[in-house]
Each structure stands twice: as structure tokens, then as C-alpha cells.
């Protein structure tokens with residue numbers, strides 16, 4: 163049995179999905195997190211159920227990429243049952259989509275979620291009356307606390323097993339409209355193609371001139387296997403499915419449409435009239451099941467917003483919040499990182515003495531000490547930073563603050579000529595560029611989307627920030643480090659702004675972008691929603707460290723140790739670096755840094771592990787990379803390295819995602835070239851500018 | 859008296875008269891519940907020409923001034939659709 167979770171954005175679909183399937187879909191308190199369908203399997207009463215989490219949508223007439231995913235799923239995959247999720251605290255608007263779903267899918271169960279929020283804002287709902295009004299079963303749930311979820315599924319299964327489609331109460335359309343709908347129904351009712359959808363829905367869509375009516379689509383499985391994706395990215399990007407147009411059927415009714423159009427009933431007019439009828443119907447039935455107490459005292463959201471969205475206090479609060487997040491994750495976490503380094507050093511020493519005791523060959527000892535521990539150890543040292551960052555990030559996401567930050571930051575986005583929703587994409591990129599690029603799906607305009615996609619790599623993701631903070635801690639101890647980190651973030655922000663304006667020119671975007679966004683009510687984040695993503699991210703990172711980074715470390719160690727017995731710069735790695743040195747020279751980089759940068763293409767942490775090995779091997783003793791590097795580089799060079807490292811191509815996974823999302827090799831190549839050239843130019847300016855100003 | 863939504867001051871309420879311009883943006887607004895007859899309240903404006911916070915049907919929206927300019931509203935409405943408006 164196929165069951166789909168459908169509803170407005172931010173009503174808790176993914177929360178229910180996670181609870182039922184044990185998955186780890188992104189959850190947060192702003193609209194538009196899920197941008198790709200995601201399937202999970204559940205077994206209930208000898209039934210195998212495929213539950214599908216879909217992106218939220220305000221209507222089934224979709225225009226943004228993620229809404230199209232939902233629409234296509236419902237239309238082309240035809241789930242057996244639709245679990246229609248509704249935000250009880252905002253039921254009036256939510257029911258608009260439910261009415262659309264009811265016209266299309268006969269088997270629907272309504273989940274009234276956020277009953278807790280509804281109650282606290284003085285709304286009492288009578289589920290039984292709602293059931294009566296629409297003739298659909300309704301289940302009250304509080305998804306965040308796990309209340310009613312099982313009942314919701316059980317009800318969906320029950321409806322799915324019914325012998326006959328239940329009869330749903332239809333939206334009454336005004337008589338003038340009803341006549342037109344029926345005329346169209348009469349024309350369509352004998353067409354065999356039409357029998358796969360409810361007749362009424364088809365007639366409505368035909369009157370709206372929906373382009374998909376009459377088309378037949380065939381699914382073609384996505385070219386790359388999903389296993390592949392999981393290995394290379396740090397984030398699950400869902401189960402994409404592509405379609406191919408198979409056939410177009412000529413439907414009757416063109417003359418009718420023509421004559422309606424002459425009477426002034428255009429496609430737009432029909433759409434408006436249908437929407438009006440639905441909203442009217444909702445406000446008619448609303449008093450039957452909803453009682454709104456007139457609460458005099460402002461809600462929690464109102465009181466918080468008085469400060470958080472205040473024209474005066476809003477910005478200081480925002481700066482404070484951001485400062486806290488970055489300070490806690492990248493500066494205050496230093497002792498923890500140090501402790502991990504210490505631990506790793508002890509473990510390395512212990513293992514090495516063990517190896518020496520059993521008289522293992524020298525190259526094995528070197529592999530363990532200079533390859534594995536120097537490489538993987540360096541990367542593991544910033545696990546605490548990743549964990550702390552994601553804990554804060556998840557907290558902000560789940561509280562509802564992110565949408566407020568978007569509201570406050572929108573003026574700046576406008577100055578850059580960016581769409582308001584680009585904000586979410588760019589913020590997600592701090593976690594990882596891959597979901598950041600995916601999040602551009604919520605932008606309607608393809609050019610806006612492309613611009614935002616191309617800007618994403620300039621945002622340093624957490625692994626990058628981790629590497630940077632490790633290098634900063636080595637070269638600029640104490641408070642100076644915080645200032646350096648801040649300056650790097652400012653450089654990245656400044657470049658995002660300049661690049662945004664530049665990209666607008668390149669992409670030739672003249673439109674002023676729109677921005678209509680829901681501001682959700684604040685929630686107290688649940689422990690699960692904070693800790694689970696934190697753990698998951700940290701775990702994926704750890705896993706990558708002991709698989710991918712381990713392999714890369716061994717490769718780098720091999721390259722830098724063979725042929726044996728020659729000086730470092732005649733090893734294979736040295737030779738490789740020699741070729742690259744001419745690129746690095748203008749920036750003051752030696753060959754080791756160039757090799758590390760090249761390896762960073764695969765995944766950005768590899769740069770640090772590679773540096774660890776190259777400097778560690780040279781020093782021929784187990785010392786921290788910090789010590790090894792500070793001996794070999796001046797602070798100015800280190801700073802130049804940090805800037806270049808922050809800006810050049812994020813990683814292979816993000817490039818692949820850009821290609822998949824933009825569908826254009828040309829723009830992907832442009833993005834890569836832009837990043838490379840930009841990082842080189844900025845690096846050059848900093849290095850030579852710094853020298854001219856007398857820094858070393 | 860007809861005005862655009864952008865001309866309302868924080869705290870003011872008005873009823874949607876029509877939405878100028880067509881296409882995707884009008885549909886989007888329709889899907890979010892901004893249809894003729896609906897009562898809107900401007901809650902606050904972000905400074906320096908930033909977006910407006912609007913309340914309708916018991917929930918909050920953020921909208922840029924450009925979009926607000928397209929929504930034509932007519933003075934305060936006293937008809938009793940109070941139940942649909944959360945007075946939170």
C-alpha cells in the first residue's frame with residue numbers, strides 16, 4: 163500500500179514520517195525544508211506500507227520545483243491513501259489544500275496536527291464536526307510529542323483497505339460555474355484516458371487549462387544509484403524520480419473553452435473563481451467545528467516578536483545570536499578539540515610502541531603514525547565543533563527564529579537583488595553546501611535559482627569552518643583567533659554580496675524577485691529535534707573520517723613516502739607538488755599546500771588530513787600539525803591560505819549537486835571557474851597587499 | 859477609499875479589494891489565502907524599506923513592499939468575519 167504525506171509547508175509531515183519510519187528527514191520550523199520525495203517502508207498487520215514524505219505545498223497548482231515534486235507524485239504515482247496533514251492553529255488556510263486533495267484523491271485521512279499550539283492560541287477544534295462537514299476521517303495529533311501518530315497511520319490503513327472509495331462531500335460551486343463544470347464533465351466522461359482521474363477534478367483542471375491534462379508520463383529511474391549518492395555527500399538528498407513524456411492525448415472541449423474565453427471566462431478567471439468558491443465554502447463550514455476564544459493577552463509569538471522583529475532591537479538580537487553560535491562552536495570549543503587531539507596523540511603513541519614491540523616493519527609504523535593518525539586524527543579534532551554547531555543550528559531551525567532572521571535580513575537580500583528565500587538556501591549551506599543547493603528549489607524563478615546556486619559555494623560549510631578554525635588556532639592563538647575567524651566570515655559575506663550582483667549581470671536577471679513567506683509560530687524545540695540531527699551529522703562525519711578520509715590519508719601517505727629513502731620533495735607527492743607550484747607561487751604557497759588543496763577537491767576535510775601528513779612526515783616526529791605548520795609558514799601566508807581554502811570549489815559532492823540541480827554543464831563549469839579564479843585573485847590581493855603593508 | 863496594502867500603517871486593518879497583475883504571483887497569493895474580501899492587518903514593517911509583516915486568517919506572512927503594492931485594499935471592514943481572524 164502506498165501512502166503519501168501531503169500538506170502545507172511546515173505542518174509536521176516530516177516529523178510524522180520520521181516517527182513512523184525512523185528516518186532522519188530534516189525537520190525545522192520554517193516553510194520549505196523537504197524539497198525531494200523520500201520513501202520509507204513500514205510493516206503493519208502483515209501489510210507492507212510504502213510511506214512517502216513529500217515537500218510541502220500551498221496548492222496542487224504547483225510552480226516551484228519542490229511543489230512540482232509533490233504534484234507529480236500525487237498525479238503520476240497515485241498513492242492509495244493520502245495522509246493530509248493540517249496545522250490546527252492555522253486551519254482555515256490549510257483546508258484550502260485539503261479541498262483540492264479531496265477533489266483529486268478519493269481516499270484521504272486528515273491529520274489535525276499542532277493541537278497543542280492551537281490550544282495555546284485559544285482555538286478549540288471539534289474533530290467530529292470536521293469529519294461530519296467533509297465526510298473524511300480526522301485524527302488529532304501532536305506530532306512533535308508523538309501523540310496520535312499511530313492512530314493516524316491506522317486510520318489511513320483502514321481507509322486504504324476499504325472496498326469502495328468513500329464518498330466525499332463536494333465543494334459547492336456557484337450555479338453559473340457549476341453549469342460550466344458540468345458541461346465540461348459531459349464532454350470528458352466517455353474518454354477512456356479520463357477514467358483514471360475523478361471526473362470533476364479533470365473538468366476543473368481542463369477549465370483552468372492545466373497543461374498536464376491529457377499527458378501520459380512514464381517514470382525513468384534516476385541515472386545514479388542511491389548508494390552512490392550516500393557515499394559522496396554528507397547529506398541524503400531523497401529519492402528523486404525522473405519522468406519522460408510518453409504520449410499526448412487530444413481531449414475534447416477546445417471549442418467549449420474557446421467560447422467561454424469569448425465570454426470572458428479565461429483560465430485566470432476560472433482559477434480565481436474556483437479558489438473563491440473553496441474559500442467561501444471553508445468559511446461557511448468553519449463555525450461548525452472551530453471556536454476561537456477571544457484571548458486578550460498576546461500569545462508567546464506576539465510577545466517574542468515584539469523584541470525579535472523590532473525595527474530597533476531586531477538587529478542587535480540577531481547579531482548576538484549569530485555571534486553566540488559561532489563563538490560557541492568555533493572558539494569556545496577549542497579545549498574540547500585539543501582534548502581530542504591529545505587523546506589521538508596518546509593513542510598513536512600507544513599503537514606505535516605496540517607495533518615496535520612486536521617488531522613490525524618500519525613502514526607500517528610510519529603508516530600508522532604519519533599516515534593514519536596524522537591524517538584522520540587531524541580531522542577528528544574538530545568533531546566537537548561540528549557537534550556544537552549543529553546543536554545550535556538545529557535549535558535555531560526548530561524554534562522558528564530562522565524565518566525571523568530571513569525577515570530581518572530581507573532588506574540586505576533585496577540590495578543584492580536576491581530572492582527572499584535565497585536566505586534559507588545560503589544559511590543551510592553553513593551546514594553543508596549540498597542541501598543548500600537543493601534548497602534553491604523553493605525559488606520560483608529559474609534565474610534566481612541559478613544565481614543562488616552559484617553563490618552557495620562561497621558560504622563555508624562546517625567541515626570547512628572546522629579546518630579553518632584548526633589552522634586559525636595554530637597560527638593565531640587567543641582572542642586574535644576570534645578576530646581572524648570573524649574577518650574570514652566577513653570576507654565570505656562581502657564576496658557573496660558582490661558576487662550576487664555580478665551573477666545577476668551574468669545570468670541576465672532583470673526581474674525584481676518576489677517574496678511571500680509564512681512566519682511560523684515559535685515552538686520550543688524538542689530534545690529529539692535538536693539532538694538527533696546533531697548526532698546524525700556528527701556520526702556521518704565520523705563515518706566519513708574512518709572511511710573516506712582514512713583512504714585518502716593512506717593514499718597521501720603512500721605518495722609522500724615513496725620512492726623510499728629520497729628527500730620529501732622527490733617523492734611522488736613532491737613531484738606532483740612541483741608541477742603545481744607555479745600556480746601557488748604568486749600566493750606564496752609551497753608545494754605541500756598545493757597538494758593539500760588538490761586533495762581537498764574530493765572532500766574539504768582532506769586538505770587538513772593531507773597537510774597533517776605532509777608536515778608531519780617532514781617533521782619526522784609525532785607533533786601536532788599546528789606545531790609543524792607554524793614552523794613552516796608565516797602568518798600572512800597562513801591567512802592567504804585560509805582565504806583561498808574558504809573560497810575555492812567546495813567539494814566534489816557540491817559540484818555534482820550543482821550539475822544535477824541546474825541541469826547544465828555550462829553553468830556548472832562556470833561556477834567552478836568562478837570560484838577558482840575568485841579565490842586566486844582574492845588570495846593574490848591579500849598576499850601582496852599584506853606584504854606591501856608590512857605584514858609577514 | 860482604495861489604497862495599496864503597502865500604504866497601510868502598522869496596526870491598520872483593511873480588506874482585499876483585488877490583486878493587480880496576474881500570473882504566478884497572483885496565484886501564489888491566492889493559495890496563501892489572499893483573495894478578495896479577506897481582511898488583512900499590517901503588524902509591523904522592517905526598517906529601511908524592508909518587508910511587511912501581515913496577519914490574515916490567523917497566521918503571519920512576510921511580504922516585500924513590491925508585492926504589497928499590488929494588493930489593493932479598501933478601508934476597514936466591519937462585517938463579522940471575526941471568527942476567521944485569530945485575535946491573538
Ligand SMILES: Nc1nc2c(ncn2[C@@H]2O[C@H](COP(=O)(O)OP(=O)(O)OP(=O)(O)O)[C@@H](O)[C@H]2O)c(=O)[nH]1
Nearest residue numbers: 172173174175176177190194195196218304305306
Ligand atoms: N508545537 C508543535 N510543533 C510541532 C508539532 N509537529 C511538528 N512540530 C514542529 O513543526 C515544525 C515543522 O515540522 P516538519 O516536520 O519539518 O514540517 P514539514 O511539514 O515536513 O515541513 P516542510 O518539509 O517544510 O514542508 C518543526 O519545528 C516541528 O518540530 C506539534 O504537534 N506541535
Ligand SMILES: [Mg+2]
Nearest residue numbers: 175176195196
Ligand atoms: Mg518536511
